[in-house]
Amino acid sequence: MGPLIKLILLNVITYLILKFVVPNIPGSAPLPASLVFLYLLLTTSGYLIIATVSAESKEEFWGPIQRFLVGDGIGGLQALRWAVLILFPLLVGWQTYNSTAVSDAPPGENRTIHPAPPGEYAGLSNPVPKTPDTIQQGKGFYAAFCSPCHGGNFDGKGSAARGFNPPPANFSDPTTIAMLQESYLFWRIKKGGVGLPIEGMPWKSAMPRWELELPDEWIWKIIMGEYDGAHQSPRTWE
Amino acid sequence: MIRGLSRIVPNVVVGVCLAIGFLIVQPATAEEKPKAAAPEETAASSSVSAPLVKGTLPADDPTAAVWSSAPSATFPMSPQVHWPTRNLEATVKDMIVRGLHDGTNVAILLEYADPTEDPDDAAAIQFMVGDKKAHFAHGQPMAQVEGGPVNIWYWKNKDAKGVDMNAKGFGTLKIQTHQDVKAKGVYSNGRWKVVFTRPLDTGHPEEDTQITTAGFINIGFAAWDGKKDPSSGELKEKGSQKAVSSWWYFRAEAPPDYTGYYYAAIAVGLALGFQFVLIRKLKKGQSA
Missing domain, CATH: 2.60.40.1190 (Immunoglobulin-like)
Known part of the structure; x- marks a missing residue:
């Protein structure tokens, strides 16, 4: 087996281990592509050191590459040699162009979806007793005030939702209200989009400031109706 | 001669694959740079x-x-x-x-x-x-x-x-x-x-x-x-x-900016020059 094939095999095996074995080790996580690239680079340089340690192994490794580049005795591979000699500068040029070209993309946005609520809301519990009646009332208020955007099915797909960015929350998604306490929802409904801190990008949210239109008791009932309708439970501190 | 070829060919093919592989991995790492947030409405524009x-x-x-x-x-x-x-x-x-x-x-x-x-x-x-x-x-x-x-x-x-x-x-x-x-x-x-x-x-x-x-x-x-x-x-x-x-x-939009093409042309020139010098050196080494 030629030393180049060994190098390739070594890199392929390293890659497969990094990509498919390492992430499955308990407590591990998928590696970023830049780290994988770095490990492959280390594997290659380590191999090169070993492959060039003696004069014979050096000739065994570099000899075929040199003969290919020079075009000496490679017979039918001349066409491939010319293709490599033409493609290499073009690839370098293409890479350079890509790295200098001005981006057409608008600035990136890092919006925090669930920013911390103000201290006075932490730990508030729902003062309304949870009965079939109060849940039903909450669902009625939800239908009247919330469903145009958050959807009759609690899925964020209300008829008025289409133009808003960020889109109205989908309560049936386990990463929304199921991750939050009732007190968090109380804050978000009461103060609306304009009540968000700067990392929540309050200037983009269409959520109304319901404290100006609904009594607190209705808001607490709406919260119960939402959890029940979306088949979710509020997060609690066990 | 035949024996030499049979040793060269697989090595060379593999070497080219290796070079191409690296060129593919590089753009993959570039993708990790923070990109503009994807619009949440996928069909719509953002600007x-x-x-x-x-x-x-x-x-x-x-x-x-x-x-x-x-x-x-x-x-x-x-x-x-x-x-x-x-x-x-x-x-x-x-x-x-x-x-x-x-x-x-x-x-x-x-x-x-x-x-x-x-x-x-x-x-x-x-x-x-x-x-x-x-x-x-x-x-x-x-x-x-x-x-x-x-x-x-x-x-x-x-x-x-x-x-x-x-x-x-x-x-x-x-x-x-x-x-x-x-x-x-x-x-x-x-x-x-x-x-x-x-x-x-x-x-x-x-x-x-x-x-x-x-x-x-x-x-x-x-x-x-x-x-x-x-x-x-x-x-x-x-x-x-x-x-x-x-x-x-x-x-x-600003007036068109062609500097990316200039840099690319310079890079192509440098890569060609590198190849030329490398192959010349190798040829000299062989004949020596």
């Missing part, structure tokens, strides 16, 4: 790009042929639900937007479907002013962020002109003392085309958004269907009852 035109800007002609040279962006619209009096349904569902500029003035074309032409049909464009963020609903005051005003360019069919306004929350709309915006609308085949024009720089940075070719600014849209209810005579949409968009981006 309007206004190219630089040579010659006259179609300032009062929404149907001019030159508009087809401007890329169009489509933004979904919602009824205004943020603030009472809200509406839960609005006529305009999508706003198609194009922009052009000539280095001095900017022209922005709004196009949308409206089944009937009515005297009270209206459309507007909204911008943030300066560096302060403003809420997309008329610059509503925010609890934890000190917001700035919005600059609104408004057009109504029966008035047939552009109005330059400011607001910092619902109910604070004010017509500016200096009017810099012109507007013209044309209705045809169930669609409105409304063009707004203004100097890129107005000299009033406290009230007007200033447009430069340096970067992206925030932009939003609104439209009112001025149809009257046949029985009550009430307008279908008026005031805060309208179709609105979220904040999106607008950019006046």
Whole structure:
């Protein structure tokens, strides 16, 4: 087996281990592509050191590459040699162009979806007793005030939702209200989009400031109706 | 000779694969650089790009042929639900937007479907002013962020002109003392085309958004269907009852920049030179 094939095999095996074995080790996580690239680079340089340690192994490794580049005795591979000699500068040029070209993309946005609520809301519990009646009332208020955007099915797909960015929350998604306490929802409904801190990008949210239109008791009932309708439970501190 | 070839061929093939492999891995790592946030509405655009035109800007002609040279962006619209009096349904569902500029003035074309032409049909464009963020609903005051005003360019069919306004929350709309915006609308085949024009720089940075070719600014849209209810005579949409968009981006494009091509050409030259020197050296080494 030629030393180049060994190098390739070594890199392929390293890659497969990094990509498919390492992430499955308990407590591990998928590696970023830049780290994988770095490990492959280390594997290659380590191999090169070993492959060039003696004069014979050096000739065994570099000899075929040199003969290919020079075009000496490679017979039918001349066409491939010319293709490599033409493609290499073009690839370098293409890479350079890509790295200098001005981006057409608008600035990136890092919006925090669930920013911390103000201290006075932490730990508030729902003062309304949870009965079939109060849940039903909450669902009625939800239908009247919330469903145009958050959807009759609690899925964020209300008829008025289409133009808003960020889109109205989908309560049936386990990463929304199921991750939050009732007190968090109380804050978000009461103060609306304009009540968000700067990392929540309050200037983009269409959520109304319901404290100006609904009594607190209705808001607490709406919260119960939402959890029940979306088949979710509020997060609690066990 | 044959034996030599049989040893060279697989090595060379593998070597080329290796080189190509590295070139593929490199762009893969580049992808990890933070990209612009993907718009959450996948089908929709997230920005309007206004190219630089040579010659006259179609300032009062929404149907001019030159508009087809401007890329169009489509933004979904919602009824205004943020603030009472809200509406839960609005006529305009999508706003198609194009922009052009000539280095001095900017022209922005709004196009949308409206089944009937009515005297009270209206459309507007909204911008943030300066560096302060403003809420997309008329610059509503925010609890934890000190917001700035919005600059609104408004057009109504029966008035047939552009109005330059400011607001910092619902109910604070004010017509500016200096009017810099012109507007013209044309209705045809169930669609409105409304063009707004203004100097890129107005000299009033406290009230007007200033447009430069340096970067992206925030932009939003609104439209009112001025149809009257046949029985009550009430307008279908008026005031805060309208179709609105979220904040999106607008950019006046800078003149074309060819430096990327120059750098690429230099890189190709350097790579060719490297190959030439390398192969020459190898040949010398072989003959020696």
